[in-house]
Amino acid sequence: MKRRHLLTASAVLGGAALWPEARLLAQQTQDFIEGPPVADIPAKQLSAHTWMIFSPDGFPTAENRGMMSNVIFVVTSAGVVVIDSGASLQIGQMALRMIRKVTDKPVVAVFNSHYHGDHWLGNHAFVKAYGKQLPIYALQSTIDKLKGAEGNLWRSLMERWTNQSTLGTEVVLPNTAVKHGQVIQIGDVTFRMHHYSNAHTPSDLCVEVVQDKLTAVGDIAMGNRIANMDEGSYPGTFKYYQALMAATGEQLWVPGHGQGSKDLLKTYGEFMAGIWEPCLQAVKDGKSESEARNMVLKDGRVTSRAKTMQGFEGNIGKYTSLAYLEAEKEAF
Template sequence: MKPDTPFSSPPSLNAPTAVPLRSRRQWLRMVGGTGLSVAGLAMVPDVRLFAQQVQEFIEGPPVPDVAPEQLSPHVWMVYAKDGFPTAENQGLMASVLFVITQKGVVVLDTGASLQIGQMAIRMIKKVTSKPVVAVFNSHYHGDHWLGNHAFVEAYGKDLPIHALAHTREQIAGHEGNLWRSLMERWTNQATLGTKVFAPNNTVQHGQVFDYGDVQIKLHHYGRAHTPSDLCLEIVQDKLTYIGDIAMDNRIANMDDGSYLGTFKYYDAIQKAAGDQLWVPGHGRGSKTLLDTYGTFMRGIYEPCEKAVKEGVALDGAKARVLQDPRVASRAKTMDGFDSNIGKYTSLAYLEAEKEAF
């Protein structure tokens, strides 16, 4: 994944509230020279605001509480209503799910920052006094796992954080620090203080984790949104958390993905799991989500596939995609449509070209 492409239209980085880095460092040196603490100087009215800004330079501000919603007998969600990271939403763009079991709480994705993870922990404690006993990371895009920091901080470094092998490798490697720095930039430093905590346990397709009254079954059927998308079926509840292989009302990032792989993934997981409430990382879940989002995705890929077969250039393929009723019907309401449809049509065209040769 290229550093500037997880979202093709990053938010403005010119928010007026940030204190220049050099000024903050100079102020910290001044504090050290006086022997006074930041907290002590903060009691002085003239420097109270500046002290607050210095603290936020060291660690971003807390994320406001989002009341958890119960989706099924065992599953709750801290819902993220915004599809893209901004200074205003502080990176809260991917939902955090948690499952309350006899053996404790299992968290499905942890959010985009230390601060979001801390907020999610506060919300879990509003619902249950049980400790978090495990975390699962669905894939390596940072809006789904940077909150690991908060859970390690709260429950210890031995807390099991599960992911597929490729996801572990990506987070522990280049992708980890890349996503940490990108999220800081996109949120105007609201996520500062977040550290990379990669998953510490490798899982595989078909594994079933037994938490007493709840079993969680793992699904992976190849490249879809990324090469390593992990979907988690809460067996007793007939609910499956699908991460980013489908979205409710947002055009998905396909930089690391495959259209044909996505269609194959949908077919395989529906055959394996049957009737489910499909819950995405972005947006609301439904029993028809894979069908409705798959229809939209086919509206992008199939005109490109036909254009390649007929020797029509990319511009002509884009025109066909925009005219396709499966795409046109979503154009006015889908988050990120205008800024992303051109790019992801291009990716569909390239994939269709590759398949043709």
């Protein structure tokens, strides 16, 4: 059912709430309600085996239909491995179309970097295409987080943020847990798992594509978008960067948001330090949170990114506040 019929369907469901069979009818009707397709974004090759479907937007809107994060895929001799599947069934379906323009090999595995919905709700498309036996890897903490209400919450949020464009997306959770340091060989490509500390979330999985000297870093660093730090840690982020760089050496760091680069952890780390260090100093000097915010907004590492960074104006105050609160704990 296309979006022009959604109003009628909603009315039917509203009336059905009065019937004993309401739940069954709602489920049957939901099976036919599906948001519009997402426009194709051709994949670009990043390295010998790795491609990326790049999202120019960092936040979900009705216009972009939830296409707010990159979908990465690796073509191995055994099949295609997807790293982060997108924010909806429709985005996953678009990714499948783009994969098929590159190779006729099947998708044989999916990795989800963490539990935020724009990185895993596209799982539905891949399971729909290849069956429930398809391995979907994530940290156990991500799987546990999504088992409860969190999974459905993300599905509902994405529908709301996109004016129902993602309707029809089902919650398909990761089904296979991985651990830090684990190595998974798929065809001729080796994948190494990394997880060091609480950075963007407590459950950030980075996936190293060993032969390509490329690591998909999820949301621990971003190209040109201010990161959500509601569940994260500033010092934890810096520790993660140090440990990851020490373990891998020089890499092409590919984020969930923005373009990849070999200096991504350095440049994004400098921006994050421009928020963290003034807040920590303000706490040590007995200054207020508002004074700390003024210090952050004058820091050259922050001002150099302010005009171009997506989400800066709407979020810098909140994430400065979070840094100040964490600095209070760190200082004492």
